[in-house]
Amino acid sequence: xDLHAPPPVIAxxxxxxxxxxxxxxxxxxxxxxTEDGRGRVVxxxxxxxxxxxxxxxxxxxxSDRETLLYRHALPRAGDLVPRYAASATIGDxxxxxxxxxxxxxxxxxxxxxxxxxxxALARFHRHFAGATMQxxxxxxxxxxxGGEATPNPIERSELLSVYQEALAxxxxxxxxxxxxxxxxxxxPFADALAASPLVLDPGDVxxxxxxxxxxxxxxxxxxxxxxxxxxxxxxxxxxxxxxWLAGIATTIAQAPxxxxxxxCHAGKDRTGIVAALLLGLIGVxxxxxxxxxxxxxxxxxxELDRWLAEAAPDDPxxxxxxxxxxxPARR
Amino acid sequence: MDTxxxxxxxxxxxxxxxxxxxxxxxDLAALRERLVETLPGRGIARPGGSTRPE
Numbered sequence: 001x002d003l004h005a006p007p008p009v010i011a012x013x014x015x016x017x018x019x020x021x022x023x024x025x026x027x028x029x030x031x032x033x034t035e036d037g038r039g040r041v042v043x044x045x046x047x048x049x050x051x052x053x054x055x056x057x058x059x060x061x062x063s064d065r066e067t068l069l070y071r072h073a074l075p076r077a078g079d080l081v082p083r084y085a086a087s088a089t090i091g092d093x094x095x096x097x098x099x100x101x102x103x104x105x106x107x108x109x110x111x112x113x114x115x116x117x118x119x120a121l122a123r124f125h126r127h128f129a130g131a132t133m134q135x136x137x138x139x140x141x142x143x144x145x146g147g148e149a150t151p152n153p154i155e156r157s158e159l160l161s162v163y164q165e166a167l168a169x170x171x172x173x174x175x176x177x178x179x180x181x182x183x184x185x186x187x188p189f190a191d192a193l194a195a196s197p198l199v200l201d202p203g204d205v206x207x208x209x210x211x212x213x214x215x216x217x218x219x220x221x222x223x224x225x226x227x228x229x230x231x232x233x234x235x236x237x238x239x240x241x242x243x244w245l246a247g248i249a250t251t252i253a254q255a256p257x258x259x260x261x262x263x264c265h266a267g268k269d270r271t272g273i274v275a276a277l278l279l280g281l282i283g284v285x286x287x288x289x290x291x292x293x294x295x296x297x298x299x300x301x302x303e304l305d306r307w308l309a310e311a312a313p314d315d316p317x318x319x320x321x322x323x324x325x326x327x328p329a330r331r
Numbered sequence: 332m333d334t335x336x337x338x339x340x341x342x343x344x345x346x347x348x349x350x351x352x353x354x355x356x357x358d359l360a361a362l363r364e365r366l367v368e369t370l371p372g373r374g375i376a377r378p379g380g381s382t383r384p385e
Binding site for chain 1: 333334335336337338341342344345346348349351352353354355358359361362363365366
């Protein structure tokens, strides 16, 4: 194989297409579909491999919401589209609930946007709040995963202590607002974790990352003070999600003969990280990998333009939507 | 620091990263074998690729 030639085709497939109408072709063994009173799909849970679970909220408004978020965020240089995730383990199974929800300015001044992001998170959270892992996945699936229905190995006092210690350690890195938010959440956070059937990866329990703590789940804000560029976000992705990415690798390795499709929403960043790791594994030079990654921005410009064009003109989130449509730093 | 440099400096590269994340050696070998199955003249097929110039 000539490693300086264009990267190889990944000749087989599996994987993670989140869009509801672009169903996963994988060895998915679990899928939960819930409809609201009007027959709309409001939830979809799909098991991706034996160890990794990807959960993605879908509903009829999701595409519109993402379109609006793009419209809101893109015209402003330096905007972020933070990713929120709930991460947990059951036995050796890693759960990562991904949600792209909202934009906020790099300078932190966009309370209305933050409110909308929180509202989106609240909707997401409702799907899990009060539910046990058995209820979410089903007892058979939990058993098949080798997990326990309600593992709860961490005491509240220990959680609170760990959290406060971590907060103290990070205090110099946190803005006043973030520190206040973290302090405000300390008690509810410990309560939620102590009562939750979900056990967080210890690395995720960082006060600056805790956004919402509910009775049965905790949403982790992957945005933090250090994330200002796509490279920042990618580094955070690598640090935060080794088991998730390893699960993807394992799934591809074990997939039946055939093509492998790795997909996310735009196919640019989450997918790009996966592609970069896979290419790196077989020794493709960094400059070739980087060029391949960068190509998506050009290729997706048409989609970006379409999203912007489709945004409702009376949308209150549109802001200064008449500005540049350049591809954002984060996505 | 760019992402790939960081991957090497912090995690020891893609293989070490996958191993640390729990990928078994046999799966890594299978993955490598799979990845080098090439179709002449084509790049890696990832989304965005559907609109990618050949």
